Amino acid sequence: MRDWFSGSMTMVAIAVAAGASMSVTGTSGQAPSTSATAPDPALKTPWGEPDLQGIWTDETDTPLQRSPKYADQEVFSEAQRAELDKQRLALLRRDRRVERGTELDVAGAYNALFMSQKRTGARTSMIVDPSNGRIPPLTPEAGKVAAADRDFRLALLQATETCKRQSVACNGGKYDPTPSPRRADLPPRYNTARMNRHDGPEDASLPDRCLTIGLPEFGAATGSFRRIVQTPGGISIFYDVGQGQGWQRNIVMNGSPHLPAGVRQWFGDSRGHWEGNALVIDVSNFSPKADYQGSRENLHLVERWTRTGPTSLEYVVTIEDPTVWTRSWTVKQEFARQSDRENRLYYEPRCIEGNYGLPGLMRGARMEELAFSEGRGPNPATKDGATDFVGVEDDPLR
Amino acid sequence: MRDRFLRSMITVAIAATSVSAVVSMLTTQASGQAQVARPATVGGKPNFSGIWQANNEANWDLQAHAARPAAVTQQGVYPYEYARVPAAPVLALGAAGAVPGSLGVVQGDGQIPYKPEALQIKKENAEHWIDRDPELKCYLPGIPRAMYMPYPFQITQSTNKIHVAYEFSNTARTIHLDKVEGPPDDTWMGHSVGHWDGDALVVDATNFNDRSWFDRAGDFHSDALHLVERFTLMSPDVIWYEVTIEDPKVFTRPWQIAMPLYRRVEPNMQLLEFRCNEFVEEFMYGNLRKQPLVKHWEGDTITIDITRKVPPGDLFYQWYGR
Numbered sequence: 259m260r261d262w263f264s265g266s267m268t269m270v271a272i273a274v275a276a277g278a279s280m281s282v283t284g285t286s287g288q289a290p291s292t293s294a295t296a297p298d299p300a301l302k303t304p305w306g307e308p309d310l311q312g313i314w315t316d317e318t319d320t321p322l323q324r325s326p327k328y329a330d331q332e333v334f335s336e337a338q339r340a341e342l343d344k345q346r347l348a349l350l351r352r353d354r355r356v357e358r359g360t361e362l363d364v365a366g367a368y369n370a371l372f373m374s375q376k377r378t379g380a381r382t383s384m385i386v387d388p389s390n391g392r393i394p395p396l397t398p399e400a401g402k403v404a405a406a407d408r409d410f411r412l413a414l415l416q417a418t419e420t421c422k423r424q425s426v427a428c429n430g431g432k433y434d435p436t437p438s439p440r441r442a443d444l445p446p447r448y449n450t451a452r453m454n455r456h457d458g459p460e461d462a463s464l465p466d467r468c469l470t471i472g473l474p475e476f477g478a479a480t481g482s483f484r485r486i487v488q489t490p491g492g493i494s495i496f497y498d499v500g501q502g503q504g505w506q507r508n509i510v511m512n513g514s515p516h517l518p519a520g521v522r523q524w525f526g527d528s529r530g531h532w533e534g535n536a537l538v539i540d541v542s543n544f545s546p547k548a549d550y551q552g553s554r555e556n557l558h559l560v561e562r563w564t565r566t567g568p569t570s571l572e573y574v575v576t577i578e579d580p581t582v583w584t585r586s587w588t589v590k591q592e593f594a595r596q597s598d599r600e601n602r603l604y605y606e607p608r609c610i611e612g613n614y615g616l617p618g619l620m621r622g623a624r625m626e627e628l629a630f631s632e633g634r635g636p637n638p639a640t641k642d643g644a645t646d647f648v649g650v651e652d653d654p655l656r
Numbered sequence: 657m658r659d660r661f662l663r664s665m666i667t668v669a670i671a672a673t674s675v676s677a678v679v680s681m682l683t684t685q686a687s688g689q690a691q692v693a694r695p696a697t698v699g700g701k702p703n704f705s706g707i708w709q710a711n712n713e714a715n716w717d718l719q720a721h722a723a724r725p726a727a728v729t730q731q732g733v734y735p736y737e738y739a740r741v742p743a744a745p746v747l748a749l750g751a752a753g754a755v756p757g758s759l760g761v762v763q764g765d766g767q768i769p770y771k772p773e774a775l776q777i778k779k780e781n782a783e784h785w786i787d788r789d790p791e792l793k794c795y796l797p798g799i800p801r802a803m804y805m806p807y808p809f810q811i812t813q814s815t816n817k818i819h820v821a822y823e824f825s826n827t828a829r830t831i832h833l834d835k836v837e838g839p840p841d842d843t844w845m846g847h848s849v850g851h852w853d854g855d856a857l858v859v860d861a862t863n864f865n866d867r868s869w870f871d872r873a874g875d876f877h878s879d880a881l882h883l884v885e886r887f888t889l890m891s892p893d894v895i896w897y898e899v900t901i902e903d904p905k906v907f908t909r910p911w912q913i914a915m916p917l918y919r920r921v922e923p924n925m926q927l928l929e930f931r932c933n934e935f936v937e938e939f940m941y942g943n944l945r946k947q948p949l950v951k952h953w954e955g956d957t958i959t960i961d962i963t964r965k966v967p968p969g970d971l972f973y974q975w976y977g978r
Binding site: 468598610617 | 693694695698699703705793794795796810812813814815817818819821822825826827828830832834836837838839843844845847867924926927928929931933934936937940941944945946947949
């Protein structure tokens, strides 16, 4: 466990400290797009390309989707940000519990000490297109796929305390003391999320298997850092994400087309070129086993990375998958440059080397089955070994 | 799509032109592909950028060795060490499971100067290779092993950082040319600080843990490992790579390995993924499945029986009946 965490947890602690002490008048969240502004010559590499190098992160918290209560308001007022910062500061280091003695209480193995609370960002959503700041509707076909997946997961939960107590984790499902016969079925599609069954590694979530997807990467409570190193005609980006599930990305810059359609990768295939000051990267060839909001092998990203100042970098990505969403959508983030010294451990991607969680889930399930078969314990199908954090996540931004 | 492709080709061409005005150019001839401009120097220092790979047997065994039938063997008909036969786990791989011979990469007398007790551990490691080698579990390979595993790696050289990305296990390391101090913890991939000694890149690597190995022969180190790596361009497409290995807990004196690293000159070369933790799930966790895929898990022990049905065309003795 120590191996698993030590890499990125240091960063989380730093991020928390930075977020709490940051000036409320900072404007890093409002850096203008620089395609129109004159490039600063100091922001070029010695060989004349735009200089994107350094360690970058989003120092503020902005929700991916805009809360309906802000309707068409794109930017928070200063008063709204101050009030949100005040509410969110109070959540720092809290140890909120759900009802003690319940399974869900034990499942909340993390409390706010493990999470970073950064200062509220300037915008009400990371999504800048469509204008309502929300992910476009699913296509009818994708809606059916998502419903089938949800129904299967609810069937695995139906005989548990989670559904009996009508927890939000059982929303859309119903309690039935008889375990579902679907517990023996294959999931409707390749599983990527934690489910209430641990028959084998494939029943676990991708992060539990140290197989977290790479793109798009918008950050999480455990931190999200990227180190960019450039050379003439080449760019490498190392992502420190997912509690040590870091990965490296080498942008192919020679103008050649994407990989053959049959070559699929967890992190896709990144082909870049310069358009003025912007690094434009086209990403495709994703694996059918990687899932982003329901999008898999047909996910297509077009990213634009633009240096906007000595300590700022703008990132804009357009996301499309006509088999999943009715239109493409665009996310914008503003990154701030980070200290090399404080982040000198960040790039060690160790996960499987200390993954006690995945074998623990399976070992626990086998022990419960044995106890039940010997009349020493309850039917494992009536227990919830999947739900966590319910009733704990009360960040008003999320 | 085609338009975008053409546009990017033009952009690359323009970028190449402007670069050539600043630095002397080395143009890699990539027949039928866009010309990739790679200057011979970055910031006045030799440019090591590109995709490289060792082409030797060092990952099998750093020391000189004759070819052997398999990485894991068992006693055959004769009781002699030289007459052992492949053990069950690799038997079905036939010649693909055999270990190729090598003159070794250890410099000087070719010996690794183990302390007596450490040599005993190395021998046990070799005997328990399948249980112990971190490579089989897809653990981070450590340095120097990542440099000569049979997978490519990519160097991205800037003026203050050199990023090295390894295909195996999607890992990486940053070589700091700007003297960033080491982390407050040990690591698999170490902490690398580089400087230039003339045209040679010299990297001092520390902060290692004691869990990575040097090869599949059980050669190991402790957390006192200290490496000094030296990269010298022999030609535009070959690096001479030397490492001085120091670890007073395990070895009686510093020792050296050296080998060439070759540029992958294929015009369409790029690093692909080798996210092997997915591949080793059955190996690592198969005993914890509700319904084992491999049928011979007994408790925590996997027993592998090999079943190979000889295909009809391979039954040579039948030919005599024709």
